[in-house]
Amino acid sequence: MKKIVLFGALSLGVAYSMSALASEHGHAAKAEPWTLAKWDQTAANLPGGNAAKGEALHKNNFCMACHGAEGVAPSRNAPSLAGNTVEYTYKTLKDYQSTLRNEGNGKSAVMITAAQTLSDQDIADLAAYYASQVIPAKPTPMTVDPAIELLVRKGDFNRMITPCASCHGAHGEGKDITPALAGQTPEYFVRTMHAYKNGHRTNDINEGMSQFTHDLTDAEIEALAEYYASLSKQ
CATH class of the missing domain: 1.10.760.10 (Cytochrome c-like domain)
Structure with missing residues (x-):
């Protein structure tokens, strides 16, 4: 090997x-x-x-x-x-x-x-x-910051941020051309979000992700990365 x-x-x-x-x-x-x-x-x-x-x-x-x-x-x-x-x-x-x-x-x-x-x-x-293939189940769920869970489930109307779950699924399972986020490597998640935010990744149709990441803080991106890394696809 x-x-x-x-x-x-x-x-x-x-x-x-x-x-x-x-x-x-x-x-x-x-x-x-x-x-x-x-x-x-x-x-x-x-x-x-x-x-x-x-x-x-x-x-x-x-x-x-x-x-x-x-x-x-x-x-x-x-x-x-x-x-x-x-x-x-x-x-x-x-x-x-x-x-x-x-x-x-x-x-x-x-x-x-x-x-x-x-x-x-x-x-x-x-x-x-x-x-x-499937991501292995996590042994114990993490404690989720209510503000991050709200961002995932409801988004942020004031910043025009669409709920993550609306495209990526309630459990991060992905839908159509949006990726599965459950169990994703957190460092990769953070790099990807910054690539969208800074205009280095532009293959999203109609710049959807570029728009949604624009107003996210670094702390929110880090917290979302840990949140999705803790999930198993259901």
Whole structure:
């Protein structure tokens, strides 16, 4: 197992170097943003995914090196993918493939290069595999700050912040193209929220997340990260 993970890490390092070099020389074309109509058409024509083939890709393409043996990240440097909807994973990998998702860091460069080796069927198979996996149940629930629970359930009308649960589900299970947040790596959650807030991540349709994160405080983002990390998908 150690040899596999080491080889995977080396492969990802080479992938990053190749992607960074291409970006430096201006080879990456500017991606076309999604519209709801364009996504709806894409979603209606998604290839049927095969979870068993997706599992093989997850292992053979060394996705497991960062995202864990069963899609549960072993470290704070990568997100857990287990439990995400087929639609979310498919769209995210297509966004990396087109460079629409590119936060301008090494992690994005690795994912862009990795995604560009995949066919649409590969992506559908991976999406089916991750959707079939689950985040392990947490042994004890955390005590939730009432203000954070209110933000999750009701949002904040005065700041025009939509309830997190309205898109991500009452238990953080995710819906359609919104990711599952239950059990997510808190450090990844915080990085993602800041990427939206600071305009470094722009692959959200109609800039929905960018708008919702704009007025969140750093303390609220940290608390939301811990809240969702404590949940198990139900």
